[in-house]
Amino acid sequence: MPSLIDALQAQPEQTDALMRAACARLRDWQTRQAGSAPLPATADERLQRGLQRLAPAQAELLLQRLQQDAELPPQQALLDQLPEDGALPAPRRWGPATDDLARLLRPAELAWDEAQEIDWAVRHWEASRHAGLLDEELAADFGEFWRRLEWSALRHHLRQLADAPADERRLLAQVVKVSTRYVALAPLKRALEASHPQFFDQAFSLR
Numbered sequence: 001m002p003s004l005i006d007a008l009q010a011q012p013e014q015t016d017a018l019m020r021a022a023c024a025r026l027r028d029w030q031t032r033q034a035g036s037a038p039l040p041a042t043a044d045e046r047l048q049r050g051l052q053r054l055a056p057a058q059a060e061l062l063l064q065r066l067q068q069d070a071e072l073p074p075q076q077a078l079l080d081q082l083p084e085d086g087a088l089p090a091p092r093r094w095g096p097a098t099d100d101l102a103r104l105l106r107p108a109e110l111a112w113d114e115a116q117e118i119d120w121a122v123r124h125w126e127a128s129r130h131a132g133l134l135d136e137e138l139a140a141d142f143g144e145f146w147r148r149l150e151w152s153a154l155r156h157h158l159r160q161l162a163d164a165p166a167d168e169r170r171l172l173a174q175v176v177k178v179s180t181r182y183v184a185l186a187p188l189k190r191a192l193e194a195s196h197p198q199f200f201d202q203a204f205s206l207r
Helices: 002-010 011-031 045-054 057-069 099-105 112-131 136-140 141-159 168-179 183-194
Strands: 076-078 095-096
Touching: 002 011, 002 141, 011 095, 011 099, 011 112, 045 141, 057 141, 057 183, 076 099, 076 183, 095 183, 099 112, 112 136, 112 141, 112 168, 136 141, 141 168, 168 183
Parallel strands: none
Antiparallel strands: 076 095
8 A cells, every 4th residue: 555655654634534535445446346256265374474483382373363263254355455546456365354454554654543543443344334345243243343353454464574574663563462452362472572572561652
């Protein structure tokens, strides 16, 4: 999403309007892709490398849990980049309904207060329900939608961390935040406590 990131960085006062418009474009694209044939599954090698880097002793267990979560319905066509106005790019892969929104709300380059993230997510969830883009379980429970969104963001951040990116500190902070919230991710939290205690010993900022 380089063009959106550039706009957000250049016009911070327009953040809310830009993000709402981006979410609307995403829903429009998802609506047009509804009913399309699933794409072939591919091995998530970068996710595995990210886990091996951060939690080598528990990488296989965590990979299994994260992949099982990624296979929960509903599955949708997914993008590599957010479509621009009027564009209809072809889907690049098939996966969780929360994946594209997670990449939109938690990019490596920027961070917002969680209350703002939740506001955008609730609006998107409500609009997606009305558009019929969610299954019965997700349409009935925003809490589960938010959990899956956080796990989608975690998978994305772990893939990015496989390659020691420039935004590593912010990505690590995001991974720490999510790993401390869910019992199933406790092995990742313990590994991070040992390797990156600075994120646990003092308050840290995602900005």
